[in-house]
Amino acid sequence: MEEAKQKVAVIKIGSSTLTTADGQADQMFLADLAHQVWRMRNKGWGVVIVSSGAIPCGLRTMGLPIKRPKDMPTVQAAASVGTRVLLAAYDQAFSPYSILTSLVLLTRRDTADRNAYLHARDTFLRLIELGVVPIVNENDTVSVEQIKFGDNDTLAALVACLIGADRVVIMSDIDGLYTANPQTNPDAEIIRVVDRITPEIMQGASGAGSSVGSGGMVTKLTSARVLGAAGISLVICHGRAEEVIVRSLEDEPRIGTLFSAHEPRHEITPRKLWIALGNSTKARITVDRGAAAALLGHGKSLLAAGIKHVDNDFDEGDVLDVIDMDGFVIARGLAKCSSEGLNKDSGVVIHRDELMVFE
Template identity: 35%
Template sequence: MISMEEGLYLRQTLFDKAQRIVIKVGSAVLTGENGLDAVIIGNIARDLSFLHNTGREVILVSSGAVSAGRKKIAIDDTMVLGLKEKQALAAIGQSCLMQAYDAAFGAFGKNIAQVLLTHRDLAKRDRYLNVRNTLFTLLKWGTIPIINENDTVSVQELRFGDNDTLGAHICNLIEADMFICLTDVLGLYSGDPTADPQARPLYTVVEITPEIEQMVTHVKSSLGTGGMQSKLKAAGIVASGGGSSFIGPGRQHDILRRLFSGELIGTFFLPKKERINSRKRWIASVLKPQGALVLDDGACRALLERGKSLLPSGIVEVVGDFDVGDAVHCRNGRGEAIGVGLINYGAAEIRKIMGCHSSRIESILGYHDSEEVMHRDNIVLLRPRKEQLQE
């Protein structure tokens, strides 16, 4: 724990130092009873333009396409929407959303750029780097990128799940200093402020502990897909990359200007002191594990205590079906995930060679691509070792 004074000092120091910032705005902020709220969008454009004018690089991750489409064609708010309906509404609403942003930012002399992504764009390493290079080019040109998930084409297995997660991945992708999540709640409280009169606001969070996670189980945004749990997860992803995060009210006037001026609003999350390098961060936070390997005690110790690669001799069970290059969990005998990494052999091949010495791989499979089932450079331990951290 830290004192209020120390928390305020650290918070303001990080706001002052932040030069590359990702701001995420949720549907509950952008959308009113009649669809997109032009006043709120104008406020957001003014605030981001203010930051941009101070020499900072800013990226906006914006929800709102589905909600805007729903309002535009007057679909009953009580109607339950399936995937195809949401995708169609996103196609209708995305053009409305970008038109509103173009007009709002244009009033402050700012150029914007639309970037639509699916999870596959970040899960494939070459496409991940292409997105990174494109965003850096846009920032170099003084443009404000506006990013959203490509809901119209994204299917369940290709989805980020919510724009909180997307924003966190973008933050790590471009090595941003800060992730600001503007939502329809005031911030994180020690309890439910609507039911608990003793609930107090948390202005600075040093580390996301199980106790902190428990505090958000009762809070959910009215329109967004994530709620406070997804925002907390996003803050954790950003913290692992060395960035700080903020969660707070997006509909308040001049919210960003007031934040950077030192006003005590919302909840601020400090970065981790030790951060995982960019490739391992990509493996751990972006990729979706396709299966798992259950390891014996010796293999678990080799990974956790000595930072070794995973050899076939230490594998006792293969769970699921996966191919070469997929992300796969490593579990101990109690079923606990101790790491995740990129696999060198498919599930069918590993079932043949598990428990065997590496020297027998070629005689069993008829070929020998690698002695390791998973190389240490491609393993992220869920109990980090020193070698896994950046210098």
């Protein structure tokens, strides 16, 4: 009988979950994390951890205020120092279980090129096969705006798609997705399961909640849409909840919000992932209902004839959001022409091969 494929989870841990108020890696939290990972590995799960926390750890070690610096050199210096501190903390937590950890630092450049993407995938899969728990972070020491992921929610989604994970768990300082902002609306209720991310859900998303993190609910929902298309489920939950990893992977008892995955999985190319999970778009293009239907249901390219409105100037090669007539982002892609060229060319504006459709 053929051996069952090992299930793989990507666990993203936010800075506010991993570190204390004074910028230290929380060793009690990490000890409990390691114990839960050990338990789930014994149940057949491979685990990859996408970890924030290097910058606050580095700031504390250097004696600087525990607040994300505004200048890039200080951010990068803190990341350089903090990565060493953070990895030592992980090693200390996992060593009692004889679990090896490794460090994988990535930039968008490492995943935009197909060959680099495939090498990164093979490395991850081999580490998992060898029983290692990779600790992944953006390479903040060398990243600049053009090659940054922007936040680790995005990075976790990309890693999950890269290795064909079964589930992503985002451990954050929020309990999950609510019907409204629970900080301002006492009637807000948590949504336990989301089968489809609607325009109403996107409109209700709020911004980042902590001073040391960089990701908000909008980026989490964008990641959820890409993961869903790739056939990967996502749980967003509070990182300090009891038995958080065990409950997130076993769904019993339910924790946080589960975003279910589409079946069958869609094949998402490295280039489409790079486009879809980028952190900046230059313009929003509104398309008519016929064009939206062609993109969503028939795998077509976007033609100039289907465009109703453009909200900003753009150049060839810029990343564009494609909006339907109801104002909902349905796709993201690379422009094959400039906004000025739209009036001169009635051909393809975004080719299907460079268009990520959010279904």
